[in-house]
Amino acid sequence: MAGASISTDSSVEHSSANESKNYRFALTSLTSLFFMWGFITCLNDILIPYLKGAFDLSYTQAMLIQFCFFGAYFIVSIPAGNLVAKIGYQRGIVTGLSVAAVGCLLFYPAALVKLYPLFLLALFVLAAGITILQVSANPYVSVLGPSKTASSRLTMTQAFNSLGTTIAPFFGAYLIFSGADHSAVGDGAAVKFPYLLLAASLLILALIFSKLTLPDLGKSTNNNVSYQSAIKHRHLKFGAVAIFVYVGAEVAIGSFLVNFLSEPHIAGLSEAEASKYIAYYWGGAMLGRFVGAVVMQYISAGKVLCFNALMAIMLLLCTVMLDGPIAMWSILAVGLFNSIMFPTIFSLAIRGLGDAASRGAGVLCLAIVGGAILPLIQGVLADTLGVQLAFLLPTVCYFYIAFYGIKGSVPVAIELQGKEL
Template sequence: MKKTTLPIILLTTLFFLWGFAHNLDPILIPHLKRSFTLSTVQATLVDSAVFIAYFIMALPAGFLIRKYGYKGGIITGLIIFAAGCFLFIPAANTQQYMFFLVALFIIACGLTTLETAANPYMTVIGDPETASTRLNFAQSFNGLATTLAPIIGAKVILTKTYSDNVLNAMTPVARKAALAAEASSVKMPYFILGVILVVIAICFYFSKLPVITHKADNDEKRSAHIFQVLRYKHVSWGVAAQFFYVGAQVCVFSLFILYATTSAKISEVQAAYYLSAGGFAFLTGRFIGTALMKFIAAEKLLCLYAAINVILCAGAIWCHGLVTVYIVIAICFFMSIMFPTIFALGIRDLGADTEFGSSLIIMSIVGGAIIPRFFGYLSDQTGNVQNGYFIPLACFVVVMLFGLTGHKVIRKAGIKELPVSNVY
């Protein structure tokens, strides 16, 4: 137990840090939209830059971890993450929106590498029976970041040097220069974050972490290529479930303000406060879900929570007034355990193929770039944003089926428990 205490503490800090970085993106979108006078479509390229990186980088990250181990993957991810943060300084200095997108893409490459390494490492570093519990506990700190990042980011980044009246009185050239200058407010927070990441990378480098060796019998070898892992039913189901879950989560959080202002007829500021409440519900759900897993099997709790969210999505479609906002906050609560639980169940008993399975499930996060488009399309075509919730409803049905039957492992002969070797 003592051998794994420090590694679990260090790993948990990573879950908070990448959650913090992700939840600064909703702050960056309106900030950069104003600073560079962007259209809504142009502003959403922030999310596109992030989720495309997950799709592109997940496989290389898996190969890197397979060759250099979890520790090597974590340190590499931290360095890439830090490099992207430091790039915000020249991005602000040059006042080029594309430069910001490149910096975000590099940050997301680091996050992809970190998540590909840290998620499976957390599941195999201790008792296999409590893997989902450990991962949900660590992901609870990701939920804490979901609550804190928007508050801190709003105070530090969402600064307006010039009022709208002053800007309107400027010439177009002067107005463009003034707005672009406001983008410089991102330099200090991202510089500080980059320094913290470098310090944590150094801590990992000098820490003695358990080496996880994935051994198989002579008649059981690693898959020749990554997509052979999809022969496992629970892996292919896990990839699908994570794809649809992340898509649903992005729909709920990213489009919350648009939904609330329409369904409940409240202001954007009021909607933002309710969004913070949704983040707190998400955090609370993680801790409560982790506690419940001591008494309820992870797959059963996942199935139950997904079924509840299917019903809540129906309420989000057909109800009216402020109750719709409370319904979406409840959806946030019941989404809380889904990502880590799907991940842990999706890579269960993979043995030597754990890194490959992890890469594919991380790669499926690209659902966050695709699913919300359907939400928007359905909302636009029907003229009612509430109808967009048919999309998350369908996504939660897939998650429910994964918890009901898709998680079941078809064991391959020869796979044994994964030993923890000596530290290095």
């Protein structure tokens, strides 16, 4: 009997070791996805000033780029959640990569005919693919290991998302602006080659992920779980609002960096030079995510989220109230404290949802529409009040995020348990 017991224990340990190895391989593979959609999303920050000059747009018109890109999240998220619940996370990833590649390919005919609305259509299709990726990959990372370290794990993979956003400004500045200070009115041809490269990369990744052997965690065990049952969780509802204001604030800040740094009383940089400084904003986010992944092993994710939100508020107030290098570096430093916000809010919001996790992820990705709406509002503010004062809008957003970190992210069941104790 003792021998049988030892054999059983050995078998369990061997199985556990294999599972852990498979999880590590899956997480390593998923980092490439986080890198790619970070890279693609950050290119919008270069695309905005380029197309603004190319088509002689107002700030409000230029923000339609983010409106169409992030508006896709609102339209596609729920269908994407349903799709992933049926076909699984891995097939959802392959589908998302394929759709995103089609969106990149559409930039070529848009540049040929030189019509701004066609660029917006290409961005919408591209974002639809990214949405499917978000719905597939974020919850997949959350379930690849212990739930108590989900925030840390998702933050670590999101760090590679930030690596993509850090590299993209140099890529965009070199290939899109090509060293020019301003883009010629009516010319959008410079985007053809960069987006063809992206399309090829996405198709290669789709092929690779279709062949990979990943842990089969991708289908819900209960396809009857509805969005209504998922949204009953208070911390998910509050989390959706937090995702809305966070993505809106992050995107709005990034979208105006080139124009803000070009202001004579701030830095007076050319568009090509200012584009490179975006790397500091996103590079800070990358650094903060690596640090945050370690810190949240010891400090609760909610407290870290609240602290970072308060620091972002302080930096934005410096940006609005001051000029010159202080205002410039204050706005760039916000990226450092943005770092852990999205993955932390996401993992806190789907905590304890069980079979409703894929539906919850769909709701949260729906809320990414904040990246469409808030930058457009900030564009209106920039046209009326000026670029600098328009940064008051994201400042307000971070106050809500601080509330979510300290109070709104606590599930009702945990609150009740605490009262009983």
